[in-house]
Amino acid sequence: MKAITWRGVNKTAVETVDDPRILNSHDIILEVGLTATCGSDLHLLGGYIPAMRAGDVLGHEFMGTVAEVGSGVRKHKVGDRVVVCSFISCGRCWYCRNELWSLCDNGNPNPAITEGLWGSGVGGCYGYSHALGGFAGSHANHVRVPYADQGAFAIPDEVPDVRALFASDAAPTGWTGAHQAEVQPGDVVAVWGAGGVGQMAARASMLLGAERVVVIDRFENRLAQVAQHIGAETLDYTQTSVVAELKELTGGRGPDVCIEAVGMEAHSNDPSFLYDQVKQQLRLQTDRPTAVREAIYACRKGGTVFTLGVFAGLVDKFPLGAVMNKSLTLRGAQQHGHRYIPRILEGMRTGEIRTEHLATHTLPLEEGPKGYDLFKSKEDGCVRAVFQPNGGGRPS
Ligand SMILES: NC(=O)c1ccc[n+]([C@@H]2O[C@H](COP(=O)([O-])OP(=O)(O)OC[C@H]3O[C@@H](n4cnc5c(N)ncnc54)[C@H](O)[C@@H]3O)[C@@H](O)[C@H]2O)c1
Ligand SMILES: [Zn+2]
Ligand SMILES: [Zn+2]
Numbered sequence: 001m002k003a004i005t006w007r008g009v010n011k012t013a014v015e016t017v018d019d020p021r022i023l024n025s026h027d028i029i030l031e032v033g034l035t036a037t038c039g040s041d042l043h044l045l046g047g048y049i050p051a052m053r054a055g056d057v058l059g060h061e062f063m064g065t066v067a068e069v070g071s072g073v074r075k076h077k078v079g080d081r082v083v084v085c086s087f088i089s090c091g092r093c094w095y096c097r098n099e100l101w102s103l104c105d106n107g108n109p110n111p112a113i114t115e116g117l118w119g120s121g122v123g124g125c126y127g128y129s130h131a132l133g134g135f136a137g138s139h140a141n142h143v144r145v146p147y148a149d150q151g152a153f154a155i156p157d158e159v160p161d162v163r164a165l166f167a168s169d170a171a172p173t174g175w176t177g178a179h180q181a182e183v184q185p186g187d188v189v190a191v192w193g194a195g196g197v198g199q200m201a202a203r204a205s206m207l208l209g210a211e212r213v214v215v216i217d218r219f220e221n222r223l224a225q226v227a228q229h230i231g232a233e234t235l236d237y238t239q240t241s242v243v244a245e246l247k248e249l250t251g252g253r254g255p256d257v258c259i260e261a262v263g264m265e266a267h268s269n270d271p272s273f274l275y276d277q278v279k280q281q282l283r284l285q286t287d288r289p290t291a292v293r294e295a296i297y298a299c300r301k302g303g304t305v306f307t308l309g310v311f312a313g314l315v316d317k318f319p320l321g322a323v324m325n326k327s328l329t330l331r332g333a334q335q336h337g338h339r340y341i342p343r344i345l346e347g348m349r350t351g352e353i354r355t356e357h358l359a360t361h362t363l364p365l366e367e368g369p370k371g372y373d374l375f376k377s378k379e380d381g382c383v384r385a386v387f388q389p390n391g392g393g394r395p396s
Pocket of ligand 2: 039040061169170
């Protein structure tokens with residue numbers, strides 16, 4: 001079969017790889033309908049995530065049709081239309097039973113790397129390096145889905161493919177941030193980053209009752225999407241002082257919840273950007289924490305700062321003094337999608353969660369490198385490149 005593979009820093013290719021096979025009784029093989037790029041893939045392309053190997057199949061946001069089922073699968077049959085959570089979780093370990101699905105003790109067959117990096121192994125993810133399990137990704141004609149009864153979800157008939165696609169990763173990630181940051185009715189929430197993840201965090205915050213939600217970015221087309229499709233307020237950080245503006249909006253207090261949906265390759269106009277970039281490229285720090293710093297300074301005393309953006313390791317100039325003295329709660333997570341996907345699919349069915357505008361560019365799998373270039377450069381208004389490995393995907 002054909003797949004989009006990682007071929008080294010900033011290089012992808014389309015090549016022929018082995019077809020996946022059922023390896024365990026709880027597996028299904030999925031014929032991929034649609035599969036999208038995610039900001040997390042940019043960190044792989046940038047070479048900032050360890051343990052990628054040339055030839056690894058990329059992609060972790062996907063939906064499709066069940067092509068084969070293992071003998072132990074109970075919930076799915078051949079022909080079913082499903083969306084699959086980007087994290088791989090067993091449903092039985094302590095973490096899964098406590099709804100911390102991306103921390104699953106069994107989803108990642110290769111926990112030693114993250115044990116060394118972070119003190120504990122974390123769960124597995126499709127197409128996301130050997131540190132997260134070495135699973136083949138979804139930018140391919142077919143993908144093996146382990147623990148399919150847990151990770152694959154039937155798509156309601158009313159939900160078109162292109163909307164359901166984002167119930168795999170962007171929407172449950174946004175929901176994880178808003179829910180785990182404990183957004184309360186009446187809260188003011190600020191979200192850094194107007195990509196798929198930031199937009200979905202904003203929407204989830206609104207659905208959890210936030211009174212005002214403000215999304216921060218510099219790309220006009222993304223901020224326009226926020227205003228039009230999400231219904232949140234926007235701030236362009238190149239035009240204003242974000243911290244001052246957020247204080248102004250909240251009577252001097254600052255937002256109750258600050259969600260960072262930017263990650264380790266944050267951009268900034270600040271002189272510290274150059275400093276962070278040089279240190280990151282010389283590997284003196286692994287991550288550029290620009291937006292996290294800003295979120296910490298902006299947050300109201302006693303508020304919560306949540307990092308949804310992916311960070312790999314160490315950062316410099318981290319305002320720990322502000323965290324401590326302002327009594328902030330600082331949290332982060334990879335998405336616990338298994339917990340939120342049923343609620344999200346229901347929201348997609350009723351129309352309160354709409355995601356199809358994120359799919360700005362739809363391409364055949366053969367145009368993988370072009371799709372990644374567009375997504376990385378954010379040229380031509382690209383928010384997500386979506387591939388159709390089998391030529392399909394039901395139109396909206
Ligand atoms: N926690 C999870 O489970 C999970 C899941 C998916 C993605 N992610 C991470 O979430 C982050 C966002 O993903 P995405 O797909 O939306 O990415 P994306 O690249 O499409 O969007 C990131 C946005 O952040 C903006 N940005 C950069 N610097 C900024 C700054 N200083 N202030 C405000 N905005 C800034 C960019 O302009 C861009 O629009 C990435 O780090 C990704 O790895 C995490
Ligand atoms: Zn992702
Ligand atoms: Zn588990």
